[in-house]
Amino acid sequence: MEKQVEKITSRDVDFAKWYTDVCKVADLVDYGNVKGSMIIRPYGYAIWEQMTSVLDKEFKKLGHENVQMPMFIPESLLNIEKEHVEGFAPEVAWVTYGGKEKLEERMCVRPTSETLFCEHFKKIIKSYRDLPLLYNQWCTIVRWEKTTRPFLRSREILWQEGHTMHATEEEARNETLQMLKVYEDFQRNYLAIPVFVGRKSEKEKFAGAKETYSIEAMMYDGVALQNGTSHYFGQDFAKAFDIKFLDKDNTLKTPYQTSWGCTTRMIGALIMTHSDDRGLVLPPNIAPYKVCLIPIGNDEKVTNTLNTLKEELDSKNITYKVLDDDKTPGFKFAEAEVKGYPIRIEIGKRDLENNNVTLVRRDTLDKIIVNKDEAIDILPILLDTIQSDMYNKALKRRNKMIYETDNYEEFKELATKPGFIKVNWCGRTECEDKVKEDTGLKTRCTIMDEKASGKCPICGHDATCKIYFGKQY
Amino acid sequence: MEKQVEKITSRDVDFAKWYTDVCKVADLVDYGNVKGSMIIRPYGYAIWEQMTSVLDKEFKKLGHENVQMPMFIPESLLNIEKEHVEGFAPEVAWVTYGGKEKLEERMCVRPTSETLFCEHFKKIIKSYRDLPLLYNQWCTIVRWEKTTRPFLRSREILWQEGHTMHATEEEARNETLQMLKVYEDFQRNYLAIPVFVGRKSEKEKFAGAKETYSIEAMMYDGVALQNGTSHYFGQDFAKAFDIKFLDKDNTLKTPYQTSWGCTTRMIGALIMTHSDDRGLVLPPNIAPYKVCLIPIGNDEKVTNTLNTLKEELDSKNITYKVLDDDKTPGFKFAEAEVKGYPIRIEIGKRDLENNNVTLVRRDTLDKIIVNKDEAIDILPILLDTIQSDMYNKALKRRNKMIYETDNYEEFKELATKPGFIKVNWCGRTECEDKVKEDTGLKTRCTIMDEKASGKCPICGHDATCKIYFGKQY
Numbered sequence: 001m002e003k004q005v006e007k008i009t010s011r012d013v014d015f016a017k018w019y020t021d022v023c024k025v026a027d028l029v030d031y032g033n034v035k036g037s038m039i040i041r042p043y044g045y046a047i048w049e050q051m052t053s054v055l056d057k058e059f060k061k062l063g064h065e066n067v068q069m070p071m072f073i074p075e076s077l078l079n080i081e082k083e084h085v086e087g088f089a090p091e092v093a094w095v096t097y098g099g100k101e102k103l104e105e106r107m108c109v110r111p112t113s114e115t116l117f118c119e120h121f122k123k124i125i126k127s128y129r130d131l132p133l134l135y136n137q138w139c140t141i142v143r144w145e146k147t148t149r150p151f152l153r154s155r156e157i158l159w160q161e162g163h164t165m166h167a168t169e170e171e172a173r174n175e176t177l178q179m180l181k182v183y184e185d186f187q188r189n190y191l192a193i194p195v196f197v198g199r200k201s202e203k204e205k206f207a208g209a210k211e212t213y214s215i216e217a218m219m220y221d222g223v224a225l226q227n228g229t230s231h232y233f234g235q236d237f238a239k240a241f242d243i244k245f246l247d248k249d250n251t252l253k254t255p256y257q258t259s260w261g262c263t264t265r266m267i268g269a270l271i272m273t274h275s276d277d278r279g280l281v282l283p284p285n286i287a288p289y290k291v292c293l294i295p296i297g298n299d300e301k302v303t304n305t306l307n308t309l310k311e312e313l314d315s316k317n318i319t320y321k322v323l324d325d326d327k328t329p330g331f332k333f334a335e336a337e338v339k340g341y342p343i344r345i346e347i348g349k350r351d352l353e354n355n356n357v358t359l360v361r362r363d364t365l366d367k368i369i370v371n372k373d374e375a376i377d378i379l380p381i382l383l384d385t386i387q388s389d390m391y392n393k394a395l396k397r398r399n400k401m402i403y404e405t406d407n408y409e410e411f412k413e414l415a416t417k418p419g420f421i422k423v424n425w426c427g428r429t430e431c432e433d434k435v436k437e438d439t440g441l442k443t444r445c446t447i448m449d450e451k452a453s454g455k456c457p458i459c460g461h462d463a464t465c466k467i468y469f470g471k472q473y
Numbered sequence: 474m475e476k477q478v479e480k481i482t483s484r485d486v487d488f489a490k491w492y493t494d495v496c497k498v499a500d501l502v503d504y505g506n507v508k509g510s511m512i513i514r515p516y517g518y519a520i521w522e523q524m525t526s527v528l529d530k531e532f533k534k535l536g537h538e539n540v541q542m543p544m545f546i547p548e549s550l551l552n553i554e555k556e557h558v559e560g561f562a563p564e565v566a567w568v569t570y571g572g573k574e575k576l577e578e579r580m581c582v583r584p585t586s587e588t589l590f591c592e593h594f595k596k597i598i599k600s601y602r603d604l605p606l607l608y609n610q611w612c613t614i615v616r617w618e619k620t621t622r623p624f625l626r627s628r629e630i631l632w633q634e635g636h637t638m639h640a641t642e643e644e645a646r647n648e649t650l651q652m653l654k655v656y657e658d659f660q661r662n663y664l665a666i667p668v669f670v671g672r673k674s675e676k677e678k679f680a681g682a683k684e685t686y687s688i689e690a691m692m693y694d695g696v697a698l699q700n701g702t703s704h705y706f707g708q709d710f711a712k713a714f715d716i717k718f719l720d721k722d723n724t725l726k727t728p729y730q731t732s733w734g735c736t737t738r739m740i741g742a743l744i745m746t747h748s749d750d751r752g753l754v755l756p757p758n759i760a761p762y763k764v765c766l767i768p769i770g771n772d773e774k775v776t777n778t779l780n781t782l783k784e785e786l787d788s789k790n791i792t793y794k795v796l797d798d799d800k801t802p803g804f805k806f807a808e809a810e811v812k813g814y815p816i817r818i819e820i821g822k823r824d825l826e827n828n829n830v831t832l833v834r835r836d837t838l839d840k841i842i843v844n845k846d847e848a849i850d851i852l853p854i855l856l857d858t859i860q861s862d863m864y865n866k867a868l869k870r871r872n873k874m875i876y877e878t879d880n881y882e883e884f885k886e887l888a889t890k891p892g893f894i895k896v897n898w899c900g901r902t903e904c905e906d907k908v909k910e911d912t913g914l915k916t917r918c919t920i921m922d923e924k925a926s927g928k929c930p931i932c933g934h935d936a937t938c939k940i941y942f943g944k945q946y
Binding site for chain 2: 030032033034037038039040041042045046048049065066067068069070071072074077089090091092093094095096097098099100106107109116119120123124135139140142144155156158
């Protein structure tokens, strides 16, 4: 195992390399032989299952139902909404043959499913009684990327896409913001990631949307990771697809639409927010195994204590992993650290002479020696403490990397540092383009609870909003 | 709603039409606009979620871990195992373009993933310590079908595929049979479907497998539905992919492989086994909602009783649906029947004068008038009774449609009737081909617990096994 830990490049030496090392050494992913393809291994998939099970329950609580749409979109269907097709056509995979037969019309593998949902909605929406329609789909999508970074960029992405239709604009707008809040709460409370939520600029919004809202997290290296989006479509798609409903007042109306999605990128965010040079550090609320039990030696007392602890954990429904093969204790400690189990319990003969076991927190590596009969009782509180400590640590680090300025020269200087820059902004694409050219930074999202005041530092026009700029993954 | 029920063709008039009517009217599926494509609607998907959640737990209990492999297989990779590519190449979808660029090598969308798993196994299997490798994947696969029948035949299929590697032949053979048993128990205990399990003939086995075992159910019309398969591969794929492990005795060995899968076909089997001219009939153990509550009229006492019953159901974790909109009682009863909720509870003013509510079993349509305070208490027993009654009814019907003969002339006569024919068989493909030509019947599966005795009625050679013949979906 020492060999394995050696394989992790230091985070402060080469962050990109450190990230891919952690993904590989913690057995989260493997690369397929084809460029751009990725295999999610059991431990990586278990983290995704933790995420999907929490989110799926939240979605259902709010009345959403899961469906499964086809994965292929005929070219003519993709073409129906103009902005949408322009945004996606350059990056889709095209199926042209079925067996030996050339298809009359080629089809792409869905890069997203607005068009498929709209085609279905047209058939099933007749009356106001059919609204709101609150659908969600768990599936994979394909975007023909040329580079691969585990969980961040690959040809095939596991995700969830919500698609909803509403009788009124107000209701659709509320849905857009409600689902943004679901993502925000999930990331804060489960992933222990402090996030900004706000509106994307005109330039950065989703192809075909009226408004896009996003979740923006700042990674350890100060770079932004967009981590969930929620779109308000207005009636554009509905009009393009001729979707109408008979309202209570007996007139035909066009419904209002939203969509929202999040992906395995959240696993990337999790890693790049919390993990360190020893490997993964997982927040207890999302860790597939909360505890790792490590018996040291073959002593009978050790085995008995191990068995008692396992029973107690089972009875308290606390998930755990046991490392009880014939490897050395040092190897096992390193293994537990690489995998990021929030707490490891070392069960050793010497400790047991005093009726003790040793608990080690993965986030701080602090050791706590406790009576073996009390070890399991203190776990719930300790796990909660780790969860909130991890959030606070990430929040403190992030806040140190947020700068504010009303001067463009200073802006350009700040742009050389890692982090986000907060400015008043005019909202015009020209200024975004200029910043991109001068510094490489892009807009992240507007600051929803702060009003604009003063001038845009880039062009001097009146500001219309406050916004974050930052580099992005 | 009466209108909706009218839409269901009678099962005894046109079984095929009845089936698709039930799928549509119960809101299980919709057709996509593209030939061969299918949309699984919320109620259909909820049934699939019931199935996947039970099976996923069973798989994990037995040590299997979920992974996610890429969906694209490069042509050269598909070509590695000869029999396999011959079986699948004619029915795959080929991706030839990524965005505007023609691919150097075309890729198919996975029709099954043996080749992808083997490529990954080659990388991660080094030593006996890495075995057994017990993997499973939930995903969709594509086979370029020209016809669509909901859940039975469509271009894209939701399924689960297990892929395992073992150090010894015995262990791999045990795994093949163990997973067959998991499917069998699931279908008996949850879907209330009596099934035969046995080995497929040489002709009917999976492309590339040494042995294929299958689950064979007989539908209401006497036609067979293959409903889950488990394959033993021996070392053929492992050799083709050059997968080796260092065994305890320090020599390099080739591992033994299995795969096993089941699909949304099980929803088709569920419908064609139990449902009737009024719509779905779902066994309680798999129904997304066990109970349907129907308040009749706007009376305060009715509303209070409804609320009390809801609370009691919640506290007992019994899932339910409430039909409390402004439609007529007759409409709601028909709606509850179409959807196949195992029990509906009618809450009416007149019944309540005697403190009663009316329970109606979906499977028998029997009415049971009970004191409202006892209604929920009797549900668990009533649901169990419905579950076993449904199984027994299906079993009785199936057993009536099984014939046995040792005379080929009689065989050909029996072949005109719905059902299966049980015979001693020589095991030779020539005889299968002859039966297919003479009668349209194919072999289903061998009878594992009965030994062959006597001659094959088709050719007169010595029999090597007993087997079922039948028509198939």
